[in-house]
Amino acid sequence: MMEMKETVDKVIEFAQSETNTKSFRPDYPVSEELRESMMDTFSDFMYFTLDAYFNEVAPILEEYVEELKTREEKKDILLHNLFWWRILYDAIYNYSESCIAEYLAEKNHELDSRAVIVSWLKESWKASPKFYYVGYKFNDRFFVVVDILTEKTIDVLVCDPLATPPKNGEIVMGTLIPLGNGLHAPIVDFYHFDYKARIEIVRHLHYYYNRYSKNLTPHETFLHVLSAMLQIERLIFIETQEKIPPK
Template identity: 55%
Template sequence: MTQVKERMGVLMGKQETVEKIVEFAQSLTKTKTFRHDYPVSEDLRHVMVSEVFRDFMIYAFDLFYDNENLLLLKEYVAEHNPKSEKRQGLLDNLFWWRLIYDSSLNPVNSCFDNYISENLNTLRDRPFIKSWLRECNKAVPKFYFIGHKYNDRFFVAIDILTQKPLDVIVYDPTAIPPKKGEIAMGLLIPLGGGLYFPIVDFYHFDYEAREAIASCLYHHYDKFLKNSTLMEAFIHVLSVMLQIESIIFMQNQEKSSSK
């Protein structure tokens, strides 16, 4: 891989432009296979996000958000001691990492497939939705550089590992608006037409920590990917990035108190 500073310099200085497609190619009644690059109508997108995925999230929480899983995730959060206002956001993202990770270990019996099986009556005649849910199961949490912002709910997030720009729409009205140039962590779900939405709000790293995080993120991914899957490497890299964020925060606190 090239040096991270060179990559981040290109990303931070590059003006992102995203072509908008008006023609809708995927529909609930005519399409059997979900395709990331084919656009989806507003009505179908509403069904996908507000009806199907919302119901799936309730199903997943009821099934997996138990005391044992919660305890392990809370221990991880406590070990890294993020700011109090960031703890729940980190915990929420960790929950979905754990669910997707467990599903990746048993792909024929994933949470998504179980949901489909238990809702065959409503999904039997909706092959597009079933195909989309199975694509959702392939999502991987990643680190993103926030590029061009159309507004607080619609912006470009650049996958730092691949440098691929993604159009992101945020449906959660309580989500924190990202700052242009910040680094965020989250898990994006495809909506078609190159559009994605985060399952839960991103974990927003402190803006002051962005350069320190960017300077070593590739190095640590390279290190952990030698003996781990992408999903496993992510949780190790996240640990390092959270420690860096905490160190930068304490250093800035010390500088402020010494003035």
């Protein structure tokens, strides 16, 4: 019992916190206090970004969503995932003029003494949207996904209480940010592909990534692959509807 207590004490002692850590490490434990601070800061960043950029970026993304003939009930979540794709794209390829640089400049005084939070934000901004297979579910908010391209397993915690619960075996698309100790959270809720499309999506995903990644950046490749996967989903939906006998 004494040995277990010493082990727990060591984990607590070496967990990343605002007082003992300057550089955020995604695989290291995080104190509860730091994790709450991280999420509060990211929420502030999200509100800042949505307020400053959504109305400017949304019309272009809405055209893309319309061109793909996205079903009405799926438009909003696809739009918001694309919005964050665009924000993170700018952060990587045009950082000096990105909203991330603007946010850090505006919040410089508040974040000046919080090196680990700044380090975590910069780590989060390296994230990019990906396609995942939903594996084991602990519950609707805590589950394991598998990166379809790398086959890496990732523990996911969904913080949004209004998020759509995933199904075992379905394919989702989203952008995961690190929360420490190997745990990740989606920036916004995942885009959930129709369950009936999962086999064809997995079958074609590698082909399209190999096709586009030779000449494009990872973020540009993702957008082309997403278009192809959404078209596959749409075709399967249409085929399924045609097979349903009229009432």
